[in-house]
Amino acid sequence: MLQERKILLIIGGGIAAYKSLELLRLLRSAGAKVRVVLTSAGCEFVTPLSASSLSGDKVYTDLFSLTDEAEIGHIQLSRDADLVIVAPTTADLLAKIATGQADDLASTLLLATNKPILLAPAMNVRMWLHAATRRNVERAKLDGCFFIGPGEGSMACGDFGPGRMTEPLDILNAAANLMDRDLDKGSAAKSLPLEGKKVIVTSGPTHEPIDPVRFIANRSSGRQGHAIARAAAQAGADVVLVSGPVSIPPPVGVQLICVETAKEMLAAVQQSLPADVFIAAAAVADWRVERIEASKIKKDKNGLPVLKFIENPDILAEVAASGEARPPVVVGFAAETDGLLANAQAKLTKKACDLIVANDVGVGSDVMGGLDNIVHIISRDKVESWPRLSKDLVAEKLVRHISLLLSNGDK
Numbered sequence: 001m002l003q004e005r006k007i008l009l010i011i012g013g014g015i016a017a018y019k020s021l022e023l024l025r026l027l028r029s030a031g032a033k034v035r036v037v038l039t040s041a042g043c044e045f046v047t048p049l050s051a052s053s054l055s056g057d058k059v060y061t062d063l064f065s066l067t068d069e070a071e072i073g074h075i076q077l078s079r080d081a082d083l084v085i086v087a088p089t090t091a092d093l094l095a096k097i098a099t100g101q102a103d104d105l106a107s108t109l110l111l112a113t114n115k116p117i118l119l120a121p122a123m124n125v126r127m128w129l130h131a132a133t134r135r136n137v138e139r140a141k142l143d144g145c146f147f148i149g150p151g152e153g154s155m156a157c158g159d160f161g162p163g164r165m166t167e168p169l170d171i172l173n174a175a176a177n178l179m180d181r182d183l184d185k186g187s188a189a190k191s192l193p194l195e196g197k198k199v200i201v202t203s204g205p206t207h208e209p210i211d212p213v214r215f216i217a218n219r220s221s222g223r224q225g226h227a228i229a230r231a232a233a234q235a236g237a238d239v240v241l242v243s244g245p246v247s248i249p250p251p252v253g254v255q256l257i258c259v260e261t262a263k264e265m266l267a268a269v270q271q272s273l274p275a276d277v278f279i280a281a282a283a284v285a286d287w288r289v290e291r292i293e294a295s296k297i298k299k300d301k302n303g304l305p306v307l308k309f310i311e312n313p314d315i316l317a318e319v320a321a322s323g324e325a326r327p328p329v330v331v332g333f334a335a336e337t338d339g340l341l342a343n344a345q346a347k348l349t350k351k352a353c354d355l356i357v358a359n360d361v362g363v364g365s366d367v368m369g370g371l372d373n374i375v376h377i378i379s380r381d382k383v384e385s386w387p388r389l390s391k392d393l394v395a396e397k398l399v400r401h402i403s404l405l406l407s408n409g410d411k
């Protein structure tokens, strides 16, 4: 997977550092050459000796080591690698990355490198959710860092929530995927794969009103749809993002149309056609309330209210059946709690689309509202299963997959 690849693994100071030794072992078994940098806090959790035994190389800890500088200067150490992985990325390391501090070896290397950086955060849930960390994550993303995780679960400190470092095998897969992407970039010889193409993406939930103050919604965050819109724009496409109500910012360089309901989403999509690609990533409400009350429904009026639902238009199915106006590539999502592949395959046929991106949103899945996704790409004749990846990486891989379909004319 990573034959001949050079990885710089920075191990930060958190309890998850013990998992980084397993990551180091996996990277080496995948064929990578790994150099390890331990922060001073990292040294409190794993020893340079254990990291060095596993990497088969010297471990670097000190910015001002005369011996190290004589052997390999710190700038060269940062540039020699094909990929830099920071695992665990502690709150402190993330803050240094986001603000460009360089007061020790790890932060100096991160500032000096010209290679992709993959961050695997691990911290207490409150630290992860703190406004400062939220800002630092957004800043680091804007600066081009890639994230994997954190996952959700119980933590060493006894708290529960997001903040656990992603499992080493999933970090390995994300690293391999980033390396593939770099190869593709090289072979694409600078021409952008979706240059001159128009892509429409739906994203987020829809809100279906009940009365002036209440509505029906779902847990969709819009992260996957927004990431797809960003990846398509970065691939050179002219992107229209039709988004339901979300709390994340729109990607730079896309045309954003904000809607609330499924009917508004359908109208916005239809107005934006024709297009080369339509990607329905929104979690559209299947039903809406038949009669929206003009005034707030009062508690004490006629006992418990009874809501009568009617079906919403199916945007994906309508676009796929739009005859002449049908985009050459139509992609749907299937969020399933049971019978994932069978239900997704049935959806591909029923909604007449070219690809279905299937994901499991059943009990225990952290996909809806989370940062990572585990998807299966279903076409008429095959199923491709991808490992757990961040939603940004799923988006990039999907956009590459769609570009190939468009250029081969093969769906």
Ligand code: CTP
Pocket (backbone or CB within 6 Å): 202, 262, 280, 281, 282, 283, 284, 285, 286, 312, 313, 314, 315, 316, 317, 331, 332, 333, 334, 335, 336, 347
């Ligand atoms: N979709 C849509 N319009 C709808 C419902 C769904 O465009 N009214 C799209 C979604 O954006 C997604 C796909 O259809 O790409 C599948 O949505 P999903 O909710 O998983 O399937 P449903 O068709 O709603 O079927 P079910 O609820 O029975 O699973």
